[in-house]
Amino acid sequence: MSNTQWTEEQLCAITERNCNLLVAAAAGAGKTAVLVERIIRKITDEKEPVDIDKLLVVTFTNAAAAEMRERVGQAISKVLERDTGSGQMQRQLALLGKASITTIHSFCLEVIRGNFQNLDIDPDFRIADETESSLMKMEALNELFEEQYEKEDSQEFLELLECYGGNRDDQMLMDMVLNLYNFIQSSPWPRHWLDEMTESLHVPSGSDFSQTLWGQVLTDSVILELEGLKEMMAHGVQMLKKAAGLEKYLVVFNEDLLNIENLLRLFKDTSTQPLWDLMFHELQSLGFATLPRAS
Ligand SMILES: Nc1ncnc2c1ncn2[C@@H]1O[C@H](COP(=O)(O)OP(=O)(O)OP(=O)(O)O)[C@@H](O)[C@H]1O
Ligand SMILES: [Mg+2]
Incomplete structure (x- = not known):
């Protein structure tokens, strides 16, 4: 060249x-x-x-x-x-x-x-092929689950199963563990990364979940979702005003719009009580009026 x-x-x-x-x-x-x-x-x-x-x-x-x-x-x-x-x-x-x-x-x-001697591994080691390594992972996973089942105090594990285990068997949770394992392998310090993530999910008792990293992500997305709904509702109200014969729906639409606006005002005012609990409470008790029947 x-x-x-x-x-x-x-x-x-x-x-x-x-x-x-x-x-x-x-x-x-x-x-x-x-x-x-x-x-x-x-x-x-x-x-x-x-x-x-x-x-x-x-x-x-x-x-x-x-x-x-x-x-x-x-x-x-x-x-x-x-x-x-x-x-x-x-x-x-x-x-x-x-x-x-x-x-x-x-x-x-x-x-x-x-450098096998410094790494303390068998000099005869070889690279597992894809099938072999996924079989080994499955084996380790099964062993781990069995171990957890047999533990005297398996309360935490059972809770985990109940939340993420699916209905019939443990497959969903197993897949989750496996995916997580495969995912963290791309991190230079997988174990450290896991510890860090666990720490960021830790909610000290008595504290407001919405103040944590992930709580904030969730509450932000609730607000964003509500903003979107408000836009749609306002648009709906405009359409109803223009469409002949649909005026009777206006009352309910306006009421819904008002509800959403109130929620937004409440959720954006951070001086109120713990946001997470507030959101939970408000959204649980939110009701919608039924549209008047077509006559
Ligand atoms: N300045 C240049 N003048 C003339 N030919 C060039 C010049 N630079 C590169 N080439 C020629 O362009 C062709 C492609 O170059 P090369 O294979 O190095 O590209 P590349 O960026 O490595 O491509 P790829 O993304 O496919 O790996 C080669 O035949 C190379 O000799
Ligand atoms: Mg090239």
């Missing part, structure tokens, strides 16, 4: 040094080409040449890693065509085979294999 007319941005991404770089560009825009050129310039640098096996080049897919290795190989060959005597380049070609141009998964595996 030495004859390529790089764009200004590409050249910047190729030559910038000693900082983190994030290159985001459309498909086919030349990201891989830029990265290959960056690598080539690093290994052909006159002042500080770097050996290719000292670089870590990580991709997401095997195909991308293979493409990357091939393109770096071609680029080295091209430099060699121009400068056949370059010992540095010949060495790079030889080193290419053991260079770390790899998927993120293979790289991590390599790190684990090289």
Whole structure:
């Protein structure tokens, strides 16, 4: 690619040094080409040449890693065509085979294999396939549920089951646990994340639930929902006023609109009693008048 007319941005991404770089560009825009050129310039640098096996080049897919290795190989060959005597380049070609141009998964595996003694795991470990690992998860989940059933004091677990377990079996709760487990695996510290989330759901007794993070989300959405209903009701009232023969519904519509407006005023005035209890009470006791029958 030495004859390529790089764009200004590409050249910047190729030559910038000693900082983190994030290159985001459309498909086919030349990201891989830029990265290959960056690598080539690093290994052909006159002042500080770097050996290719000292670089870590990580991709997401095997195909991308293979493409990357091939393109770096071609680029080295091209430099060699121009400068056949370059010992540095010949060495790079030889080193290419053991260079770390790899998927993120293979790289991590390599790190684990090289450090199993520090990690205290069996050096014979292998990667489970999808089926195998989901069977293991199911097994662990069943064991966990059985353990919880057999516990003397299983009150908390039974409450959980009652809230989230579905009617016939525990499947709903099991799915929930499994989904949660799979979800937290994308967090760098799954356990820590769980603890944090649990803490944010903690409501000290006697306190107002609407003051908690999630209580606020819920009460905000109640207010938003009511705002929407108010709009719809007001729109309905306008329509009724214009439509001949529908005036008799106006009284009930206006009453509903007034009810919603009152609720909103009440819920937005935060100086009143605990908002959560207030909402619960008001919404429970809310009644709707029936529309007059068509005569
Ligand atoms: N400045 C340039 N001038 C001419 N050709 C270029 C230039 N930049 C990149 N190309 C060419 O465009 C093609 C696509 O580039 P490349 O494969 O690097 O894109 P990419 O952004 O990695 O694409 P993808 O998103 O599909 O991975 C390649 O043939 C590359 O040589
Ligand atoms: Mg690419």
